[in-house]
Each structure stands twice: as structure tokens, then as C-alpha cells.
Amino acid sequence: MATRRRKPRGKGRRAVSVALVLLIALLIVVLRLVEEVGQERRPSDRFVVARIIDGDTIELEGGDRLRLLAIDTPERGERFYDEASAMLERLALGKTARIEFAGRRRDGYGRLLGYLFIDSLYINRAVIDSGLGYVYLFKDTDLNSPLIEELLKAQRSAINRDVGLWAVEREPEEVYFAREGSLRLHRPGCSSVEKLVPGRYQEFSTREDGLVTGLSPCRNCKP
Numbered sequence: 001m002a003t004r005r006r007k008p009r010g011k012g013r014r015a016v017s018v019a020l021v022l023l024i025a026l027l028i029v030v031l032r033l034v035e036e037v038g039q040e041r042r043p044s045d046r047f048v049v050a051r052i053i054d055g056d057t058i059e060l061e062g063g064d065r066l067r068l069l070a071i072d073t074p075e076r077g078e079r080f081y082d083e084a085s086a087m088l089e090r091l092a093l094g095k096t097a098r099i100e101f102a103g104r105r106r107d108g109y110g111r112l113l114g115y116l117f118i119d120s121l122y123i124n125r126a127v128i129d130s131g132l133g134y135v136y137l138f139k140d141t142d143l144n145s146p147l148i149e150e151l152l153k154a155q156r157s158a159i160n161r162d163v164g165l166w167a168v169e170r171e172p173e174e175v176y177f178a179r180e181g182s183l184r185l186h187r188p189g190c191s192s193v194e195k196l197v198p199g200r201y202q203e204f205s206t207r208e209d210g211l212v213t214g215l216s217p218c219r220n221c222k223p
């Protein structure tokens with residue numbers, strides 16, 4: 001009796017295993033589809049801004065966080081942190097927003113990355129225009145994008161008007177440096193520019209001269 005039972009059990013087990021493998025394969029396909037649909041958010045998609053995290057990060061209804069692309073506002077404890085957060089709160093909180101994505105949709109923290117619009121107001125630009133943040137570009141930023149051009153234009157205007165961060169007195173240096181291929185501006189004493197290769201860096205006599213070109217202040221030496 002034992003042998004008669006074992007045979008069908010073996011076949012049954014194999015059938016169960018095959019079914020399991022198929023089920024898992026199906027699940028993977030379904031999950032991938034769900035993921036793809038999730039990533040296929042088009043610029044026309046609408047989101048409600050549920051919470052302001054700081055001057056460049058918001059939370060959307062549903063829990064997703066959005067890091068505003070290409071800008072960097074002061075960290076907690078730094079000057080203009082409160083002003084930048086308050087500005088986002090005034091312009092965006094509770095409102096229906098549109099997001100324009102560019103390249104990567106999420107960063108390493110799982111946050112969405114994009115340009116934020118409330119009606120026709122380009123929020124990233126509004127922050128820069130008020131001098132409450134710096135344009136902050138990365139190597140994978142599309143420098144030819146009109147949205148980036150608008151940010152740089154707004155930053156030049158904020159510099160000329162001496163508003164927000166641009167009104168803060170800073171200890172000036174004789175010279176500022178940027179390595180070739182890098183988008184950060186440094187003070188001469190910064191470890192990032194300790195060993196500069198001749199001919200492979202740029203020099204600026206003021207920080208503004210460097211920043212208007214699209215460079216952003218190094219987070220370590222904070223020029």
C-alpha cells in the first residue's frame with residue numbers, strides 16, 4: 001500500500017512544483033507590469049501636494065515624496081531654511097500639481113525627481129527666483145532643457161537683485177575653482193581641489209562668476 005501511495009504522491013508533488021513555478025513566473029510578470037504602469041506617469045498626471053518636507057522636497061497624496069529637480073535649498077539650521085519651506089507651503093500645499101519628469105524618475109532614496117508646476121507656475125524656478133535656493137545640476141542633467149535654462153536665468157536675476165541667499169555676506173576668496181567635468185564650485189582650501197591638474201580646471205575671481213555658469217556651491221567648502 002505504501003508503494004502504491006508513493007507513486008501518485010511523487011507525480012502530485014511534481015505537478016504542484018510546476019504549478020508553483022508557473023504561478024511565481026506569472027506573479028513576476030504581473031508585478032513588472034504594475035511597476036511599469038507605476039513608472040509611466042506622464043507629465044499630464046495630476047498629484048495633490050499633501051505635505052511640505054523642506055524647501056525642495058514635498059510629499060504627495062498617497063505618500064510618494066518628490067525632490068524638486070535641479071535646485072538645492074538650505075538644510076535645517078541654515079539660513080533661509082524656514083523661508084524656503086514657507087514659500088513651498090504657500091505656493092503648493094493642498095494644491096493640485098503637475099510634475100515633469102526628466103531622465104531618472106527616482107533617486108536612491110526612492111523619491112520621485114521632477115519639476116513641479118502648480119497651474120502655470122514653475123515652482124522650481126520660483127524658489128530660485130526668490131534667492132531661496134541654488135541651481136544644483138548633476139552630470140546627467142539635460143543642460144539643453146528649456147526648464148534648466150529658465151532656472152539659470154532666474155538665478156542670474158536673483159544674483160543681480162541681491163535677494164535671499166545672495167544677500168548673505170560671505171568670506172570672499174581670492175579665487176574659486178571648478179574641476180573640468182565637474183559642476184561644483186570650490187574654495188581654494190577644499191580637499192576636492194587639492195590636486196588640480198594643469199589645464200583641467202576653471203578659475204573664477206568671484207563665486208557669482210562661477211555660479212552663473214551653472215556650477216553649484218560645493219557642500220563641503222560652501223563657497
Ligand SMILES: [Zn+2]
Nearest residue numbers: 186190218221
Ligand atoms: Zn569644495
